[in-house]
Amino acid sequence: MHILNSTLCFKSAYRYNRTPVLTFDQPLYWKALTIIQNEHPNSQLKSVVLRLGAFHTEMSFLGCIGHIMRSSGLQEILELIYAPNAVTHMLSGKAVARAIRGHMLVDTALHSLLVSKIFNFDFPADENEEGNINVSVDDILSKAADVYTELLEGTLSISSACDSAVLQSIKETIHRPLEEMKKIEPLNYGFSIQK
DSSP, X not given: OHXXXXXXXXXXXXXXXXXXXXXXXXXXXXXXXXXXXXXXXXXXXXXOEEEEOHHHHHHHHHHHHHHHTTTTTHHHHHTTTSOHHHXXXXXXXXXXXXXXXXXXXXXXXXXXXXXXXXXXXXOOSSTTSXXXXXXXXXXXXXXXXXXXXXXXXXXXXXXXXXXXXXXXXXXXXXXXXXXXXXXXHHHHHHHHHHO
């Protein structure tokens, strides 16, 4: 308790008339917050800015996602990959690495389905089969591949590639349905998380 209190005083910050900003992991953060809240209103400790450490902030964020998306089917999707007990820990923010990997897998799968629907591309039922690609999509992909090749060869600058008509067309084609989906309340949370 004494060490925590002396850390909070942070004398050099006061000497130079600066507000001390201290970062703690969750257990010490709660203790420091309790000490500051119980101080007299005129105490120097009231000016201290406390921050939760990066790892615990990430855990809290993942727990919030799990709470918000509780009845969205996210748990059921993750349980196709991970054990139910592991998914519970992932959605509560306790299994950080696993949760990030799981969210990335779900994000990639959803975007793949979305792009396949937008461009009328059928995923093969079996990994040995080939998917059906729409002729207009094949043309767009061919032009996008040409832009990619020019980038690799160095004959096209990155800014020119970003401004190319084919990439702008792809961007607009994908963003139109996304904007429509954002109007659906549960999906809005998922799209705001991706930003």
